[in-house]
Each structure stands twice: as C-alpha cells, then as structure tokens.
Amino acid sequence: MNKKSNHILVRSTQEYFKQNWGILLALLAMCVLFSVFGTNFLTKTNIVNLLRTCATNCYLAIGVQLAIILAGIDLTGGALAALSGVICVMSFENAGLPIWMGIALGILVGIVIGLMNGFIITYTGIHPFVVTLAMQSICRGTAYLMANGSPVSTTNRTFGTFGTGALGPIPYPVVYMVIFLILDFFLLNKTRTGRHIYAVGGNEMSARFSGIDVKKIKILVWTVSGAMAGFCGVVLAARMSSGQPSTGEGYETDAIAAAVLGGTSFFGGTGSVGGLIIGVLIIGIISNGLNLMHVNSYWQYVLKGIIIIVAVYVDMMKQRRQNAAA
Amino acid sequence: MKEELLRMENIVKTFPGVRALNRAGITVHAGEVMGFMGENGAGKSTLMNVLGGVFPADSGDIYITGEQVNIRSVHDSQALGVAFIHQELALEPYLTIAENIFLGREMRNSLGMISKDKMAEAAKPFLERVGLEVDPNEFVGRLSLGQQQMVEIAKSFSLNARILILDEPTSSLSEKEVEILFHTVRDLKSQGLGIIFITHKMAEVFRLCDAVTILRDGEYMGTVQSEECTENQLISLMVGRDLGNYYVRTFNQPGEIMLEAQHIRAGKRVDDCSFVVRSGEVLGFYGLVGAGRSELMKAVMGLDPMDSGEIYLHGEKVRRTSPMFMQNNGVALVPESRKTEGLLQQNTIGFNITLPVLAGFIRRFRVNRNAERKIINRGMTSLRVKAPSAEVHCAALSGGNQQKVLLAKWLATNPQVLILDEPTKGIDVGAKAEIYTIINNLVKEGLAIILVSSEMMEVMNMSDRMILMNEGQITGMLDREEYSEELILKYAMGVTENE
Numbered sequence: 018m019n020k021k022s023n024h025i026l027v028r029s030t031q032e033y034f035k036q037n038w039g040i041l042l043a044l045l046a047m048c049v050l051f052s053v054f055g056t057n058f059l060t061k062t063n064i065v066n067l068l069r070t071c072a073t074n075c076y077l078a079i080g081v082q083l084a085i086i087l088a089g090i091d092l093t094g095g096a097l098a099a100l101s102g103v104i105c106v107m108s109f110e111n112a113g114l115p116i117w118m119g120i121a122l123g124i125l126v127g128i129v130i131g132l133m134n135g136f137i138i139t140y141t142g143i144h145p146f147v148v149t150l151a152m153q154s155i156c157r158g159t160a161y162l163m164a165n166g167s168p169v170s171t172t173n174r175t176f177g178t179f180g181t182g183a184l185g186p187i188p189y190p191v192v193y194m195v196i197f198l199i200l201d202f203f204l205l206n207k208t209r210t211g212r213h214i215y216a217v218g219g220n221e222m223s224a225r226f227s228g229i230d231v232k233k234i235k236i237l238v239w240t241v242s243g244a245m246a247g248f249c250g251v252v253l254a255a256r257m258s259s260g261q262p263s264t265g266e267g268y269e270t271d272a273i274a275a276a277v278l279g280g281t282s283f284f285g286g287t288g289s290v291g292g293l294i295i296g297v298l299i300i301g302i303i304s305n306g307l308n309l310m311h312v313n314s315y316w317q318y319v320l321k322g323i324i325i326i327v328a329v330y331v332d333m334m335k336q337r338r339q340n341a342a343a
Numbered sequence: 344m345k346e347e348l349l350r351m352e353n354i355v356k357t358f359p360g361v362r363a364l365n366r367a368g369i370t371v372h373a374g375e376v377m378g379f380m381g382e383n384g385a386g387k388s389t390l391m392n393v394l395g396g397v398f399p400a401d402s403g404d405i406y407i408t409g410e411q412v413n414i415r416s417v418h419d420s421q422a423l424g425v426a427f428i429h430q431e432l433a434l435e436p437y438l439t440i441a442e443n444i445f446l447g448r449e450m451r452n453s454l455g456m457i458s459k460d461k462m463a464e465a466a467k468p469f470l471e472r473v474g475l476e477v478d479p480n481e482f483v484g485r486l487s488l489g490q491q492q493m494v495e496i497a498k499s500f501s502l503n504a505r506i507l508i509l510d511e512p513t514s515s516l517s518e519k520e521v522e523i524l525f526h527t528v529r530d531l532k533s534q535g536l537g538i539i540f541i542t543h544k545m546a547e548v549f550r551l552c553d554a555v556t557i558l559r560d561g562e563y564m565g566t567v568q569s570e571e572c573t574e575n576q577l578i579s580l581m582v583g584r585d586l587g588n589y590y591v592r593t594f595n596q597p598g599e600i601m602l603e604a605q606h607i608r609a610g611k612r613v614d615d616c617s618f619v620v621r622s623g624e625v626l627g628f629y630g631l632v633g634a635g636r637s638e639l640m641k642a643v644m645g646l647d648p649m650d651s652g653e654i655y656l657h658g659e660k661v662r663r664t665s666p667m668f669m670q671n672n673g674v675a676l677v678p679e680s681r682k683t684e685g686l687l688q689q690n691t692i693g694f695n696i697t698l699p700v701l702a703g704f705i706r707r708f709r710v711n712r713n714a715e716r717k718i719i720n721r722g723m724t725s726l727r728v729k730a731p732s733a734e735v736h737c738a739a740l741s742g743g744n745q746q747k748v749l750l751a752k753w754l755a756t757n758p759q760v761l762i763l764d765e766p767t768k769g770i771d772v773g774a775k776a777e778i779y780t781i782i783n784n785l786v787k788e789g790l791a792i793i794l795v796s797s798e799m800m801e802v803m804n805m806s807d808r809m810i811l812m813n814e815g816q817i818t819g820m821l822d823r824e825e826y827s828e829e830l831i832l833k834y835a836m837g838v839t840e841n842e
Contacts, residue, residue: 203708206710207705207708207709207710208705208707208708209701209702209705212694212698212701212705213701215687215690215694216687216690216694216698219687219688219689219690220683220686220687220688222683222684223683223684223685223686223687224687224698225646225666226646226666226676226678226684226685227666227698227699227752228666228667228669228670228671228699229667229698230667284689286687286689286690287689
C-alpha cells in the first residue's frame, strides 16, 4: 500500500520535471542571477515579501488560466478587483455593515460580474476577449463612480488583519493562495468538472457530442474567475486599508503572463496548476529582483511584454512539433 | 506509348523510429489518370509529400519527362510542373477567385496598384479549362467545396502544372459535385495532363482511373490496368491477404422496439421523419450527401433543436431530448467527423475514451485509477486499437484507429441504441472489415444499430432494413429482400413510393 503510493508520487514528480524543465530552469537561473547581483534577495524578509506579491497575482491567474484552458480569456481581473475593494470598504464604512458581510459582499461582486461575463459569452457568442474587455471598462467606471473618484479609506483593524496578518511567519494572503491552489488542483485533476473544462477547451463540438453541458462549464469558469478577482480586491483593500478605484491597473497582464509562462496554451485544452505556480513565481521574481537591483520599475513592463511573446512562441513551437510527429 | 511525365523509383524515407517509404514508386504518363491506393499509413501521403517538395527523400530517383530531378522545396516542385491539391483546401475565403489564383503574384496597373480587373481577365481562361462558370470576382468563401476545388485546379494551371495530385478529392463532395469533378478530370486528361488520384473508394477507381498503383507498408506493390483487375485483386494487393468476405453479417430475428421517432421536424434539413429501430437489427439510412440524415440523428439526440415531433425510448415518451439525457438512457451517437465532432486530437486515447463516462470513476474529489484503467483497457482490447499505450495522443493515430477509439468511447457508455454516422469514412479496407465485424458482434449482443452511410454497398450488405432520404424527407423504406441498386437510387433521388 505504502509502496504503491510512493511509486505514484515518484512518477508524478518525474512527469512534472519532464513537462516543466525549461521553465524550471529559467526560474532557477533568475534566482541565481538575482541572488548574485541583487542585495538581500535570499533573505527571509524578502522571500516573504516576494510571496505576498505573488499571492494577489495568483488569485487572478487561477481564474485567468481556467478561462485560457477554455480557449478564452478574462481581462476583467484588475478592474473587478478595484470595484470589489471599493464596494467592500464602503459597505462597512458608509453603510455600517459588519466586516464579514463586507468581505462577503466584495467576493459576491466578483461572482456576479463573473456570472454576467459567463452568460454573455455563452448566450451571445461574442468572443470572450471583447466581452471581458468591455466588462473591464464597466467595472473600472463603476468603481470610480461609487468612490467618487478617490480612495475610500478605513481604519478598521480587524479588516486590516485580513490582508496584513500572518500565520507564524507566513502572511495570510500567502495562506489563502496555498488553499486556492490546492482547491484548483483538485478541481482540475480530481473532478469530472475539471476534465470537462479540458474537453470543452480542447474541442467544444466534440465535448457537446460527448454529452457535456458546455454552457454550464463556460458560465462556471468565468464565475470562478470573477470570484477570484473579487477575493483579490478584498485582500488588496485590506492590505492598503482602503478601497481604491485606481488599483489593479494592468494586473490582468501579469495574470495572463503567469498562466502562459506556466505552459497554458492559448489554443485551449491544456494547462496545469504545477505550471501556473512556476509562472506566478517567475512574474513575482522579476518585479522583486529588478527592484532589488534598483532597475527603473518601468522596465518591468517592457520585460513582461517580451516574456509573454517568447512564452507563447515556445508553446506554438511545442504544438507544431506535436502536430508534425502526428 | 504516351509520353512519360513522372517516374519515381526506389524512394526511401525514414522518420525517427519508422521507415515510412521503402522502395516506393509511381509512374504517370501524359493523358493518364493514375489511381493511387493503399491502406492508411501505407505511405501514399509521404510519397506525395516527397514529390510536392514538403520534405526530401533519403534516397531514390525522380524523373520528370525523362530527366532526373532534385526536389528540395515546394517551390522546386511547382517549377517542375507539379501541383498538389490537398484534401483540406488552402484557399483564402475572403479573397476573390482571381485574387486566390494570383496570390503572391498579384498583377498591377500602371500606377503600381493591384488591378482586380487585370487578374479577373487573366483568370478567365483557367476557369474555363476547369469548366467553372463563375465570376472571377466572386469571393471564394461563397463557393461550394466542389467549386473551391476547381479554383485550386485552375490555380495550378496558372502555375503551368502538368502533373496534378488530387488527394481524396471526393471525400467531402456531393454526388453532383463528384460528377462535375470527374467530368473535369477526364477533360484535363484529354488536354494531356498526368493525374494522380488518391482514393479509398473502389467505385471511383473503376469509373475514372486508367490504372492503379498500389502501395503497402511503404513499398511499391505494382501497377494494374483498371480494366484488367477486380476489386478483390486490388484489396488483396493492398492488405497482402485475402480478406474473404468483406462484409460480415449474421441475421437474426429482431427483438422489441428500442427507439421510435415520430414526425420529427428540425430546421430546413429534416421534414416530418418517422422511424423505429429494434434490438438486434441494423437500420440503414441511405441518401445522397445533404439528404438530412445526419441532421435527423442530431435532432433525435438533442444536439440540434427539434421544431416538432416525438421520441419514444423503450415505449416511453421522452419529454425533452438532450445529449446527456439520451446518453444516460442508452442511446449513443458516434459522429461523422472524427476531427471536429468526435475526438479531442490533442488529448490521449484514455482521456477520449473515458470522457462520456467520467461518473463511473470520479466521485467528488477522488479518481479511481483502477476503474479508469479498466474502462480504457476494455475499450482498447475489444476494439483492437493499435497503439503503444493509452497515453498516445489521438492526433498520432491513423484514421482507422481513430475510428476505433471513437467507437470505444461511445461503447463505454454501454448503449442499447447505437447510431453510427459514416463509421467507415476515409479509413482503409482492413480497418473497414474490422469495423463491420464489430458491428455484427454488437447486433448479435442485441444492440439496436442505426447505420448512416453514403456507401450504398455498405448499407446494402450490413443492414436488415433501409430508410432512404432525400432533401430532408423519408422517401422510402426497404426490407432486405427488396434491396436493389436501382430501387435504392430511385428513392434516394427523391422519387417517392406512391409515384
């Protein structure tokens, strides 16, 4: 019994390295580079810091990756996080609701917007890119309108702890990240829904013929993605002790970059949680490492753009090689 | 003897792990239609890719009009007058016919701008040669598949092609379009072109080709004059053994009614269709392409919306059909297109086979790997899928093996009613014979099978009863004793029973 499970573990670890060796190597190279040229890269404070920045990106990336596996995309993330943060803080600062309801409301905003994305995408047939781009604008606008253009701040300690507290040395946001990653792993690998997501993304028509409720799967995925963005917004608001309508600008780029770096193909049907984790770490390390090396932070944008193009190109090459082998 | 246009000899080509071609060859003369046959994976496409310059051969000789040549690129091949018309057409749908013909070689006017008029004018003679009477300024996307093929051929003329390779050109054409294509091919033949005609259909060989070259396991098996050989000779050359009786069927008394459809109407293609199918019988559906057979089946399965009509399963009325409901109640539809409707090409055999039956081994957050493996192994062994393991991606399998995986996938749902839509389309004779054996075994086990096919011989030999369709309507029903080619064609062409 024991021996057998060990065997599977060993095998899946081997499989993991075989699939992700390229990107793992890149990760390792970056770590080496930054610990040699940057100061304090390998200190405990910095690593905790690094993981904390990774966490918020990771919430979004989990949702975005699911959308990409469906051969779609979700661009709503950053703006939706801003909206849910604003609504969350306003609900207890202005409307006097209890904290926990504020948090729930923030997440609920994400779920509702995600549902709307899902419904529009499945029932109108408009491309997800267009729908979520439009929704991004709607969310951003609504956030500014509700907050009257300026941040809504809070002094509530309990709420602040939700974003800044720590479990021993590990900050709460990182704990949430780990929990979500585990849930995501189970969803994709251990449930029927997970396999259905891969099937719909790989070939929607074939999935329909196989008796899969394609509409349900699509609505579910964009709803989950919205919920993750809502959660991200609440955590950000708690960390900054304010709901800022301007927050999260460009976060969706980071999330897409992380998913793509982790081997999620834009053709749909592939992508793993293991890959996503490496993708998120690389994006986090780039920001963190370049900061430590005192590189002008605008360079980060340039670099991330380049990385997205390279990663997608590598994926296409992989795809082409597979097709050629067939 | 006519002028020799092309001779390929002793072509060898090895891919990592496989010897795809081993002393393969083909010879074509001017004014000759050379059929090119072989099982899937025999190396037909590989040899044609060598000729088309897609990749070079490891060794071997190619002569064009008697001179030895070296083909290193698609460009070389075109310059030597070879045109390869692929199965999947490579035209730009949003460009006009003329623009497609001169793609990459656009004509300009005196201002240096692209001139549509000039190109349209220049395209006309080429279109005339293929007998396509369409305005050269029409968008290609508006043409039928058959017409698009003609545009491809016209394009090859503009490149001065003398050797034309047609890769299974009739596979997606309607009966009428096939006639037009054959007419054009004969016309081209009289113009002195040499044509290589790749096909799996025996009837086409005898109707159109002067001779047939056969390849087996990458090796040249010989060339026979089509007038001097029989279907069985060709088959035994292709598979290297006598297949004996190709169609296997033992007939039994059918049992009770499993599925009944009454007055189904759906969209433009299905108009008031009713039928029943019993356990232990094969109900054939024959009709010309576009008769509405697939559409009727999709409506019955709930894949397409049904405008009106009723469906009864085991005598009970179905309130609302949906693919999930039908599958859970023992009805499975094996779709026609392996690529788009059937399989996830980039996923493994195992993933595909288990997709409709995930509930059998995934509960909540637990995957029962043993149960999963059992389902996969049962499917792969009972259908004899030839693959190193269940981890192989479907895209890497031959057409016949993909069809078996497809069957295994839907048999995993333990259906009582199995609807097979063109189950032998585009697969080789060996695999066909295997599929027929499988169908026969399933009927013996008591399944009710609906066999939708465009091959008359297949439906005639495999079915107990046959329903004929034309333009969305059922035009006739025949019992096995009444089968005759004339009668079947009459109904399929739309002559109804009372007339």
